[in-house]
Amino acid sequence: MRRAGATGEGAVANGPVGRDAAGRDGAPTLLAVAHGTRDPAGPRPVRVLLERVRALRPWLPVAEGYAEIAAPVLEVAAAALRGPVVVVPLMLARGYHALIDIPGRVERVCPQAVMARPLGPHGMLAAALADRLGGPAAPGRGDAVVLGAAGSSDPAGIADVRAAARLLARRLRRPVPYGFVAAGGPALAEVVAEQRARGAGRVAVASYLLAPGFFHDRMAVSGADRVSAPIGAHDAVARLVLRRYDEARLRLCGAVPVA
The missing domain is CATH 3.40.50.1400 (Rossmann fold)
Known part of the structure; x- marks a missing residue:
């Protein structure tokens, strides 16, 4: 697995994320991995955020996974994918999950994946x-x-x-x-x-x-x-998810469209 940059519960979110999924022009699947929480309301902001990502780029396959507690756990989400994958950790800073835990676990299940940088700071x-x-x-x-x-x-x-x-x-x-x-x-x-x-x-x-x-x-x-309320499904965050995806995809596919 290659890395870019220096340095809730439920099934996989709606969208074309099965084993043979591929976006327009063969766009790699975006696998967004959040931390996970026991709060039943926790996964909802993540799913709404990913719906905004899909609205910005409808042809892009988007999948959802969690590092712990919530479902689908990232191994299950990653194992359901085939072809190029860009993993975007929905983390606001570097740390154990973003730099060690998530990359290591994804590599064991989906070694062709490319890791994007955490969202923050930005x-x-x-x-x-x-x-x-x-x-x-x-x-x-x-x-x-x-x-x-x-x-x-x-x-x-x-x-x-x-x-x-x-x-x-x-x-x-x-x-x-x-x-x-x-x-x-x-x-x-x-x-x-x-x-x-x-x-x-x-x-x-x-x-x-x-x-x-x-x-x-x-x-x-x-x-x-x-x-204040958690940042949640803000349009600026949806655009940032796509920016991190694009930065990482450059390591696979060259230039990409910008939302």
């Missing part, structure tokens, strides 16, 4: 985060915004979250610190408390997650006045 994600923070409850001038992420023990993953916070800060034109609800860096609750101690009127957490679940629940009890 300006498209910053745009989606800003949208989720918007609306009537958008942070005011005297409020603080903190990027809330799951956390990582991988220094590369921490660096990616730090970069994502910088991108969001540039988008919002205000400082954006970051915090984690799991291991690997500053605790989100401590960062929220620090912003409040510095005089912030309200503290809003921008949820750097794709779907609801355990980590989003942890953000809800971080002490923030508001926690």
